[in-house]
Amino acid sequence: MDKKLILNLVTPQKQLLKDLEVDMVVFPAFEGEMGVLPGHIPVLVQLKEGSLRYKKDGQEGEFAVIGGFVEVVDNVVNVFAEGADLAEEIDEEAESQKIKKAKDALSRKDADIDFELAELELKKSIARMKVKRRKHG
Amino acid sequence: MESLRDIRQNIKAIKSTQQIMQTMKMISNARIRRAQEAMVAARPFATKMLEMVQDFTQEVLALPQPEDAPESWARRFFVNRSADPSKIGLLVITGDKGLAGSFNAVILRAVMRFIKENKDKQITVFAVGKKGRDFLARLRVPNLHLAYESVGIFPKVSYAHADLLGNALMKSFLEEKLSSVTLIYNDFKSLASQNLVQRTLLPFVPAADVVKDTHEFEFEPGLLEIFKLLVPRLIKANLYRVLLESQAANLAATTNAMDAASKNAGEIVTALELKLNKVRQAGITNEILDIVNGAEALNN
Known part of the structure; x- marks a missing residue:
């Protein structure tokens, strides 16, 4: 072909x-x-x-x-x-820190715009982690 | 006549202001390259997205649309039957800070003109940038209401900002039945100039000529479902591009304004130094005259 x-x-x-x-x-x-x-x-x-x-x-x-x-x-x-x-460029360490940070920000609930941004970031980081995890067993 | 000390103090003050201006110029100059790169990088997505939506628009619009059924969600961004012609939207994008020449003033003038032209309509305003937000919040116009504001996002615009803005915009557009949304912002033309742009953001105008034959396409899930997802992304991609353009334009304007200001400060310093020397020389001449006169008096 x-x-x-x-x-x-x-x-x-x-x-x-x-x-x-x-x-x-x-x-x-x-x-x-x-x-x-x-x-x-x-x-x-x-x-x-x-x-x-x-x-x-x-x-x-x-x-x-x-x-x-x-x-x-x-x-x-x-x-x-x-x-x-x-x-290959996904850094598991950095992503898990990002997830933690985003979750922290979400649990505080005091910020206004940062709140929504954090939620977005969290979703993205979780998706990246999934791919990385699958690739390495 | 000013004393020597006054003039010296004056020169010192102007020089330190000039230094600040030069620093600000260098900062925005350094940021502008990154802003330009982001702008160029975001272009393919927006243009390709537009092409694709244009390709399928005709087909979506051609789908049977029963008169009594509620209009499909995505279709309303093209032809909105339920829109209220007395309601319109306005998206204003300014900078967060002044010190950028006429950058914000030009936009706000256009905004005033727009408001005057649409006196008889209800205007829903979306403001990005502190300058525009403050200006609109101070305005006491009864037919105006601020629906969304976003400040402090420059010079670090990200897609997430466009995402939030897009959501607010679409929500208002549909819920408040706006008949159109107009966008006013400064476009990045070159490092030396910005263009004021005023154009209609919504509803979309479908392209008249479609080159691609879309009939043999298969869709997963259905065409309407996909379209429903495509339209918001197109709007957001567009907004993202506009935000980046505005950001780069603002930085360029700041660079130019600061450059002009520090040049001007330099000229003032030169003039003052000349004056300082003259005053000093006059003082010395006077002293010599005193001594000479004294000596002459003794001799006599």
Whole structure:
């Protein structure tokens, strides 16, 4: 099979992957994990939090993604994620500290805007931890 | 005539102010690069998102919509049948601090004009930035009410801020049945200039020409469900971009204002130093004259 997929991964903060040629993409879709190979029919699916993996020349790459959408059309896979981190770069120590900090802030309940921000951060950190944990058993 | 001491004190004071201004200039100059990078990095998401939503808009709008059924949530951001034409929204994005030339003044002037033009309407205001918030809170206009405020977020704007703002905006838009939301902010044009932008944020105007054929798409879950999630994200991505633009523009304005101010201070110092030397020289001449006169008197 010489056909390839073009993978784009963007988050509101930045573009993480741009026009990367890959052989296969697997991501957490609304109704379970979904794998995409070249020649896939056009779809638009909701992305859940979890791990997004791709295969390129026998090598694998993995990102922890947090919600969003995936559009597949004409062998182009566009991933719009609310947040995404390279799985290897997730620091478990730092994340668990972030979770603790966010929980502290939430339990105090005295701040106004920080309260909502902390809740958001907490959700993100927990999703990252999940991916990291799964990867290392 | 001023004494030497007065002038010296004056020079010292101006020089120390100049130093502060130079420092402020350097700080915003250093921050501006990061702000610009964030701005550029956020662009692909916003543009790609817009493309995608535009592609599917026609199809969503073409879905059968029974007259008696309540309008679907996402559709209301495009064509809102239940909107009240006498109610509108206004989103104002200013800086948190002054000392940025006409940066905030330009925005607030446009806001005043907007309020005057819409005297007969109920205006729901969303204010980002301390300057705009304070200004709007002081205004005593009966048809105005402040629905949301966010201060102190510059120069550390993150997507979370856009998220909160977007939620508040969408909630008001639907619950208060606003017929439109107008946005007023300063766009980053270049390091030397900012552009005042006033445009309609909501409702969306679907693109007239759609290139992609969306009929053979499969959706998971359904198209409407996905659209319901797409629209808020598009709004937030847009807001995030606007916040970043505004942030960079504010930093650029501060840099320029401080640069001009410290140059001006330099000129004043030069003028004062000239005056100081003249006064000092005049004093010396007087003293010499005294001595010469005294000596002459003795000789005679």
